[in-house]
Amino acid sequence: MISDQLAEILGNKIIAYLITAAIPLFLFLVPYALYAVYAERKVSAFMQDRIGPNRVGPKGLLQTIADILKLIQKEDIIPKSADKPIFVMAPYVVFMGTFAAFAAIPFSSVFIGSNINLGVFYIMAVSSFSVIGILMAGWAGNNKYSLYGAMRSVAQIVSYEVPALLAIVSAVMVIGTLNLNEISEMQTARFWNWWIFGGPLQGIQKFLLIVPMLVAFVIFFVASLAEVNRTPFDIPEAESELVAGFHTEYTGMKFAIFFLAEYGNMFVVSAISTAIFFGGWQSPFGYLGNSFSIPLLVPIEQVFWFLFKSLSLVLVQMWLRWTLPRLRVDQLMAVCWKYLTPYAFVNLVLIGIISLI
Secondary structure (H helix, E strand, O other): OHHHHHHHHHOOHHHHHHHHHHHHHHHHHHHHHHHHHHHHHHHHHHHOOOOOOOOOOHHHOOHHHHHHHHHHHOOOOOOOOOOHHHHHHHHHHHHHHHHHHHHHOEOOOOOEOOOOOOHHHHHHHHOOHHHHHHHHHHHHOOOHHHHHHHHHHHHHHHHHHHHHHHHHHHHHHHHOOOOHHHHHHHOOOOHHHOHHHOOOOOHHHHHHHHHHHHHHHHHHHHHHHHHOOOOOOOHHHOHHHHOOHHHOOOOHHHHHHHHHHHHHHHHHHHHHHHHHHOOOOOOOOOOHHHHOOOOOHHHHHHHHHHHHHHHHHHHHHHHHHOOOOOOOHHHHHHHHHHHHHHHHHHHHHHHHHHHHO
């Protein structure tokens, strides 16, 4: 929305979107990923009664900065038997799919890269680029462990997209729009009007929708764990079986780009959950900017609440990683096709019936 206003002033949409959307989002993504890695190491240390990173900087706060500086300086090794063009392109294709998804995420009522009407559909579509990049990485490395990891990942992500999309369609049937910014606006600044609690509807329809919408969120969140290769669905990167999975042959910054994309994907799926089910950028308690007649403070508060909700869900993903054991391949597919998909379909039908009442 800011981008559109600047485009009218500059007369060039590309420059306007670079200044107001692409560059700020990239400047958010990089430090977020660095400190998400730090947070995960601290969370795992806490759960295992360890200290975690504590050497570089106070409380280890600069540890991931030191790690990325080390990775930048490492030699970029390309295996002799690798398919060099595809091998080089793969991490950038994976990152492109992740970064492109940020374009439709509404951080506030005024800061959204592209306020498109098909925002949810767009994010689910462009995130599929990551699948292509992962398959490219596994194939091009000419390593059996990389190929196994890539094939597992593709099978897993494509399978779990089915219940994830069914859960989103269930919610969209009630909401009536795919525009994430409009979905956030609908839910108003009171938590009982979030869609996880039946949204701004009234009466018996709101009461009947509470459980189905909660089920839709749980199905989407579980499926999203599989889509971003997080425990208990981290079979593509199973260290005890596949060394490092599809990125076994990668070193230096190319290796770091895969991690940047993974943590970026964690935020994307959490942001979708936040926008659809948890009020988006809406505050659960109202806005201080409105209370003190400072309108400019409201968008800042909205960004804070959106990040707080999304990062809380990212923290839940980290918590689950150090709580649950890894599933076997047959168990992983059984969870998708025997449980999540049928439950998601039944929930879809149930929400459709309630919507007609």
